[in-house]
Amino acid sequence: MTTSPVASRPRLVLAVLAASGIVVSIMQTIVVPLLPSLPRLTNSAPGDVGWLVTVTLLTGAVFTPLLGRAGDMYGKRRVLLSVMALLVVGSVLCGASSHLVVLIVGRALQGAALAVVPLGMSILRDELPREKVLSSTAIMSSTLGVGAAFGIPVAAAVVHYVDWHVMFWVSALLSLVFAVLIRLFVPESPVRSPGRFDIPGALGLTAILTGLLIAVSKGATWGWTAPRTWGLFAAAVLLTPLWGWFESRTTQPLVDLRTSARPAVLFTNLASLLVGFAFYANSLSTAQLVQEPTSTGYGLGLSVVASGLCLIPGGLAMALLSPVSGWISARRGPRFTLLLAGVVIAAGYLFRVFTSEALWSIVAGALFVGAGTALAYSALPSLIMTSVPVDETAAANGINTLMRSIGTAVCSAVVATILANLTMSVPGGTASTLHAYQVIFAAAGLAALASFVVALFIPRRQAPGGFSASTIRSKAGPAATGAPISAPPRRAAMASRIGWYAGFGTPRSVLMPPG
16 A cells, blocks of 8 residues: 555645645734834725725635635645635735735735635644644644734834835745645645535625624724614624524535534634634734833833734744644643633733733733643644544634634724723823723633633533544545444443543543544
8 A cells, every 4th residue: 555645744744734824824914013004105094904904804704614615525725725826816916016905905815815724724634644633733723823923023023124015025925835835745635525515605604704794893993883883783693593594404504503513513613712812812912012102101112023022922832832732632632721721821811910011021921821822722623623524624624713713803893992992191192001901901811711611511522523433434544445444442442431531631542543
């Protein structure tokens, strides 16, 4: 039997996919340091340039589950290469123009590329040896946080030292390079979920997410009681049950609501939303806190570049702890890792509430939150993959990534509202009060504690699907031809059952059955 390309070089495949995920994730936050200057650079109104963030968030949320489903149906690598092409085109548009409409179109294409992360995780699940899946998907999942943590300081440095278009040209070049590497070193997954693409379901989900995320993102600017804000919220609320009714009666739905309603999947997705909120509050608040003027009594008056550097230790912590998190999940179960993450993030924010006036304590608190986020982001896909059939992996990971995106969108709106309403007078204008940042830290800490409570409802023993017989049959070998897969010995089954009752998490034999 010949050795598969992935089996012979799993580290290379992981490195290519993870690096691609980091590039995509950096693109989600790279314009944040530019926002104060973009009205001047694009000759646009300050309210209009906010769409460069909103449209990326919107297209990322909409296209991630759609492209995940397309990957399950038509081939994950094929869709992944198409997504990287969208990133290249979007980056070129942003690099070649200063016109706001062109920039919005380019940012929309960059946002759609967020689907790289769930597609990459699904390829790793399908192709890597079982013993490497948890640690590898943990690293891939954490690229969402690592890229976001590094995106702001990288963009701040570029804006400070060179022309702002450079960062988009660098993005286009890196995206093209990694697209070529994916084509050369990442094989196409043989796992497919054949059928017809659910176009009505896709349109319905797009309408719901568009109404919800625009209302959340622009509510602080338009006013939370403005008719168009309430109208978008109402449209999303009214469409959701109709869409759910249609999906439950479709033979090949975009989102399998029966699978999504399983406690293991439902509570994991809810935890993902809460963790996304808690993580993004760390990035948004830290960069702004250290830039507050010294006349506030607590601000440090740092530059944009220096404020970005304060986020790097947290990003490094996420990068270094991702393999550790996979190791913990392999031994104690991803449920235990997620519970631990909730405690660590909440403790980090508790520290930040009382120590937000010294640079060392701000960096230390941000680092602590980053460490907890690394644990959570690596555990979430493992929980999903142990709970869904193998031919629904990309779509299920796409929904889970969507929930994180919704969490970050809600967090962005909450942070903007708090900072805009809790202000004080300073020479030359107004600034947010220290109490405003403490409220943000408290809210994020409560979100982390809520994720801990939600994780308690995730069953220790996952439903059939994840690393099950179907996964083993998808590998090359006797099982691929229909040969029966032997059941685990009775003694091993008894040991697994004892481990489940005695341990705090899913036993390793449940995640990685003997084969």
